[in-house]
Amino acid sequence: MSVFLSSLGFGLITAAVLALATVGFTMQFAVTNVLNLAYGSVMINSAFVTYFLNVHTRLNAWVALGGGVATGAIVSYLINRFIFTPFQRRNLPPITIVMVALGVDLCGTFGLQAIVGGSYFSFRQSPGRLWHFWGMYFSTLQLTIIGIAVVVLALVHWLLKYTRLGKAMRATSANMNLARNSGVRTQMVISTTWIISGALCGLAGTVFAMDTGVFDATSAQLYIVLLLAAMFLGGPGEPYGAMLGAVTIGVATEVSAGFINPQYKEVIAFVVLIGMLMFRPYGIFGKEKTL
Amino acid sequence: MSGDLSTPGQILRATGLSAGYDGRAIVHDVSIEATPGKVVSIVGPNGSGKSTLLKSLVGVVPVLGGTVNVGDADITNMTPERVATLGVGYVPQIDDVFPPLTVKENLDIGGYLLPRHEVGARIEAVLEFFPRLKTMMSRRAGKLSGGERKMLAMGRVLMLRPSVLVLDEPTANLAPLVATQLLEEYIRGFAEKGSTVLLVEQRAKAALRVSDWTCVLGGGRVVLEGPPSDLENNPIFVESFLGGGAPRR
Ligand SMILES: Nc1ncnc2c1ncn2[C@@H]1O[C@H](COP(=O)(O)OP(=O)(O)O)[C@@H](O)[C@H]1O
Ligand SMILES: [Mg+2]
Numbered sequence: 405m406s407v408f409l410s411s412l413g414f415g416l417i418t419a420a421v422l423a424l425a426t427v428g429f430t431m432q433f434a435v436t437n438v439l440n441l442a443y444g445s446v447m448i449n450s451a452f453v454t455y456f457l458n459v460h461t462r463l464n465a466w467v468a469l470g471g472g473v474a475t476g477a478i479v480s481y482l483i484n485r486f487i488f489t490p491f492q493r494r495n496l497p498p499i500t501i502v503m504v505a506l507g508v509d510l511c512g513t514f515g516l517q518a519i520v521g522g523s524y525f526s527f528r529q530s531p532g533r534l535w536h537f538w539g540m541y542f543s544t545l546q547l548t549i550i551g552i553a554v555v556v557l558a559l560v561h562w563l564l565k566y567t568r569l570g571k572a573m574r575a576t577s578a579n580m581n582l583a584r585n586s587g588v589r590t591q592m593v594i595s596t597t598w599i600i601s602g603a604l605c606g607l608a609g610t611v612f613a614m615d616t617g618v619f620d621a622t623s624a625q626l627y628i629v630l631l632l633a634a635m636f637l638g639g640p641g642e643p644y645g646a647m648l649g650a651v652t653i654g655v656a657t658e659v660s661a662g663f664i665n666p667q668y669k670e671v672i673a674f675v676v677l678i679g680m681l682m683f684r685p686y687g688i689f690g691k692e693k694t695l
Numbered sequence: 696m697s698g699d700l701s702t703p704g705q706i707l708r709a710t711g712l713s714a715g716y717d718g719r720a721i722v723h724d725v726s727i728e729a730t731p732g733k734v735v736s737i738v739g740p741n742g743s744g745k746s747t748l749l750k751s752l753v754g755v756v757p758v759l760g761g762t763v764n765v766g767d768a769d770i771t772n773m774t775p776e777r778v779a780t781l782g783v784g785y786v787p788q789i790d791d792v793f794p795p796l797t798v799k800e801n802l803d804i805g806g807y808l809l810p811r812h813e814v815g816a817r818i819e820a821v822l823e824f825f826p827r828l829k830t831m832m833s834r835r836a837g838k839l840s841g842g843e844r845k846m847l848a849m850g851r852v853l854m855l856r857p858s859v860l861v862l863d864e865p866t867a868n869l870a871p872l873v874a875t876q877l878l879e880e881y882i883r884g885f886a887e888k889g890s891t892v893l894l895v896e897q898r899a900k901a902a903l904r905v906s907d908w909t910c911v912l913g914g915g916r917v918v919l920e921g922p923p924s925d926l927e928n929n930p931i932f933v934e935s936f937l938g939g940g941a942p943r944r
Contacts, residue, residue, distance in 0.1 A: 577795075586804050
């Protein structure tokens with residue numbers, strides 16, 4: 405029982421990080437139709453910017469985090485503007501964009517490695533005191549990460565449901581031509597989506613690195629596997645599905661890691677995904693590709 | 696009641712219009728004019744290019760030759776989002792709502808170009824016109840029946856008080872009574888209030904009944920046009936669209 409509870413605690417933290425990441429990832433897919441496999445490399449690059457600002461220029465951790473978030477937003481916007489959009493204009497099949505994204509991912513990861521080298525890094529932050537609830541232990545850092553995730557996901561919900569921009573994003577996702585006929589400047593909406601989802605990506609990358617403790621340029625390389633599992637579990641393009649999928653995958657991988665070899669996390673994620681897809685082929689929420 | 700739903704008219708005019716997909720014309724050299732206070736309808740067999748013609752008018756399909764004007768403005772190959780700002784409301788044949796959005800949210804998007812504080816009042820005006828929608832504001836558009844969905848699709852474009860309405864087979868898949876009501880009450884009503892209405896209608900008889908002018912499209916060209924009274928007595932039209940025999944109404 406105590407192994408179960410302590411790994412459930414880990415699961416909640418993993419889930420918080422994964423939920424932040426998956427929501428951005430699924431928004432990109434829903435609104436712009438790009439399965440952005442370069443997401444993991446943008447995450448880790450953003451984390452390194454935060455690291456650099458925090459550890460080398462000794463900026464306050466929150467300010468440095470802002471730098472990581474901005475990096476994610478700007479880099480994602482630029483990747484879409486200069487790589488995905490030109491390819492999409494040529495009406496190539498979606499698989500081409502996937503291959504391009506994969507290439508961007510490799511360039512991003514190994515470009516970073518060329519700069520920072522192959523060694524391991526860690527934030528100087530102490531994780532803070534240990535808190536104990538219901539048999540689960542959390543450091544102050546971990547509670548902060550969970551808090552950030554809850555607040556940010558609530559903001560995403562508010563954005564999508566109650567703002568003009570959020571409704572325009574969902575309308576663009578559901579029916580781009582009709583959105584344009586209603587006066588929505590969908591190119592602007594798409595660019596904004598890349599900035600917002602990129603900010604989520606940068607945030608997720610940074611808290612991922614903080615949570616991992618020790619990281620290097622390739623640390624997020626397999627993360628795309630968890631992202632895909634969480635996204636498909638919830639239904640592709642469904643932000644609420646992404647949150648639920650992330651919690652399921654996060655908890656399932658960590659709880660199972662408490663009992664079997666933690667190296668198999670990604671395998672467990674896919675066992676859960678495939679098991680569920682047998683019953684709900686479009687994911688928990690998915691019916692059509694919607695936001 | 697519907698007085699403020701639309702704005703009195705502007706002329707919508709296509710001159711020598713060719714349009715199509717991937718640079719290949721589907722619609723050839725079409726000239727057509729819709730004027731304020733009138734319903735102009737387009738009939739023609741499936742695949743004759745009716746939808747392509749409407750889409751090229753509102754900027755969804757590229758114009759390959761000729762011009763499109765609304766009032767004084769040249770809207771040839773203007774983006775759909777700019778055409779919307781000129782008071783042209785377009786209801787497509789399919790994909791006419793945002794299925795995952797609620798009815799209320801669909802109307803909100805319809806009012807996207809309005810100043811924020813006007814949206815609420817506009818929604819009230821549209822609901823006044825389509826009272827059935829009142830009870831389903833929080834339902835997802837994808838869950839509506841065919842008739843409700845069409846009302847929502849029309850309601851969405853009415854949010855902007857359009858001066859020109861471009862409607863692609865609004866009565867397809869509707870129950871006959873609902874279809875008749877939509878055409879003869881609502882759509883005819885817009886024209887009588889001074890709006891410009893350009894309508895594609897599969898059922899030729901119904902089209903003649905509500906129109907002031909009807910164009911017959913065949914193979915992407917206008918093959919016949921005129922006021923309903925002429926077409927009803929035109930043997931070719933009667934033969935191909937009214938199922939032969941004597942003209943009926
Ligand atoms: N998106 C498209 N791409 C290429 N060809 C199309 C497309 N949509 C329609 N067409 C072709 O254009 C022709 C006219 O179609 P359409 O305008 O929909 O006719 P209608 O509305 O009169 O039934 C058809 O031959 C159809 O195959
Ligand atoms: Mg058609």
